[in-house]
Amino acid sequence: MAEVVLEDLSFRYPGAAADTLAGLNLTVMRGEAHALLGSSGSGKTTLLNLLSGLLPAQHGRILFDGQDVSQVAPWQRGVTQVFQFPVLYEAMSVAANLAFVMRDIPDKQRSERVAEIAGKLGIDSVLDRRPAGLTLVQKQLAAIAKALVRPGVSLVLLDEPLTAAEPEHKWQLRQTLKSLQQELGATMIYVTHDQTEALTFADRVSVLHQGVILQTATPQALVEKPVHEHVGYFVGTPGMNLLEGIIREGGCWVDGIRLAAIHAADGPCKVGFRPEWARIEQRSNNVVDKATNTLPVVIRGTRTLTTSRGQSLGLAVARLGESEVVTRQTLTGLETGAGWLSIDPERILCFRDGWRLTDHA
C-alpha cells in the first residue's frame, strides 16, 4: 500500500475547450480510505483513469510513495480497480479470476492467497463457479476480491462500486468493504456521487466540482465548516440553506436583521446554515418583533421523518422573501402560517464569491 500524492495535476481531452481537471493537489495517506465526491461531469472518472494509468498524465505529477508514476503502465503501478458493474472474466471460474491477476506468483502461494481473501469476503462457496451463475452481489464481492487479492497492491480504486447493488445489500457491502479496508490497511480511493456513501465510508473526503477539488476534509468538517458554497449545498440531506445577505458594521445581516458577528470587509455575501442549526417557531400573525437573530418567515409545510415519545421530528419548510429555508427540528405544534426563524449565531457561515469568509469573530 502506498501514499498517493497528486501535484498540480491537470488534464484536457484532445479538442476540448477547457480543462477537465485543473491543477489538483491532494495527498492520500498510506492506508487511508479516501472518497472523491462529485456530481456527474465533475471530472471524477477522468481523475480515476489518471490514477489507474488508463489515461496518461499531461501536466503535473502523480507520486506513489514518492515515486513519479505519471507515465507508468497500470500493472506496474500496482493499481487495481472495482467498477460500477462487476467485471469478471466470464470464461473462468471465480478462483481462476482471482488467480489470474497473480500470474507472477508461485502456484502454492497463489491458492493460499485466493482462499484467504475469499474467506474474508465470504465467497469461498462460489470459488469454483463461473461468474454467470452468481448473483449481482456475489459478483461484485468477487470483483472486490480480485482487486484486493494481489499482494503488493499500492492503491485500490473503487468506481461507485455499489451502484448495481440493491439498496438492502448496499449497507452490507459497504460495511464489508470498510472493515476489510481497515483490516488490510489498504489505501483506497472511493469515487461516488452519493454523499452518504462517501461520508460513511471514508476517513477523508475530497469534493470535486468542475475539475477542481474544492475541499479535502473529514466528513465532520465538510458538514460543519464547508469552505465553499457548493460543498455546503452538495453535502448534507437536505443541503445547506443559503440566503442573500450583507456584511457591515462587523456583522452579517439578512433583511435588515443582524444574525452574527464577523470580521470581514463590508459588502454582499451569502449566509449559510445547515437545517440542524436553525429552528422555526410559530408566531401570532400580526406581531413583527425585530429581535436579534430572528427572521420572520412564512411556514409552508412540514415533513415528519421520525416519531419518538409523542414528538415528531422532521423537516420544516418556510419562505423568506424569495428564498426557501429548510430546518430539521421537532415539528410538534407547528402549522402553516407565520413563523420565526432563529439560527445559531455561533455556527452561521458567510460566503463571498462562492468561498467561505474565514475570519469569524
Place this chain on the structure above:
Amino acid sequence: MKAIQAAKTGGGQWLLYLYGIYLALPVYWLVSLSLRSNQSIVGTTGDAGLTFANYQEIFTNPVWYTGFANSLSYVAINTVISVTVALPAAYAFSRYRFIGDKHLFFWLLTNRMAPPAVFLLPFFQLYSAVGLFDTPLAVALAHCLFTVPLSVWILEGFMSSVPRSLDEMARIDGHSLPYFFLRIFLPTIKSGIGVTVFFCFMFSWVELLLARTLTGSAAKPIVVVMTRTVSASGIDWGVLAAAGVLTIVPGLAVVWFVRKHLVKGFALGRVS
C-alpha cells in the same frame, strides 16, 4: 399466460402441427424420392422397394463427391476469412471513435443492397485475370463481399453489449490488447461468433449464381452439379433427390453445433 395455455391445448396446437407438416412435407418427399429407383419414381414399373443405389452413386461417382468437397471447401474458407476479418473490424467500430466511423459502418451495408448478379461480370474478369477462376478460393472471396459486412454488423452488436470496463480492467490487470482480445474478449462473445458463423455458412452454402459463374469444371460446387444432372436418358430423379438430402445435412450439422449460441445470441439481440 392463460391465452398461451389455451393456445397450447386448443386450436393453436393444430395450427402448429399443420405448419410443421407444411415445413416437413418437401423434406419428406425428397427423402422418399432419394430412396427409390427412377423407374419407380416415374411410375413405369410397380416396384416400390427401398434402394440405396442413389446414395451409392453419389459416394462413388467423383463428379458428385468432388462437388460436395468443392462446396464445403469454399464455404469453410469463406466462413474463416469472414470471421477473422470481421472480428478486429467489429472491435474497432465498437470501441473506437474515428473520423467517418459511422459513415463507414453504414457503407458496409450498402454492399448488401446490391444483388450478387451486379458483381458477376467484374468478378469474372478479375478472377480470370489473376488466375483464380475455377478455384474454391475465388468463390470464397466473392462471397466475402457479402458475408464480411454482415459479420461486422452482427459482431459489432455483440461487442457493444460488453461493457467497456472489461477492456479497462484487462489493461489495469496488465494484459496486452492481443492477449485480452483472444483470451478474455472472444470467450465473452462466443455466442455472437456462433451466430456469425451460422449466417456466413448459410449464405455461402445456398448461394448459386456467383458459385456457378466463377467455377468451371475443376471447382464445380454441388448446387451446380445438381442443376446439370440431365443425361441422355432424361433427368436422374433419384440421384438428384439423394444429392438434395445430402445438401441439407451440413446445414443441419452447423445449426446443431451452434444451436446453444444461436438461441442465446438471438435472445441477446432481441434485448439490445
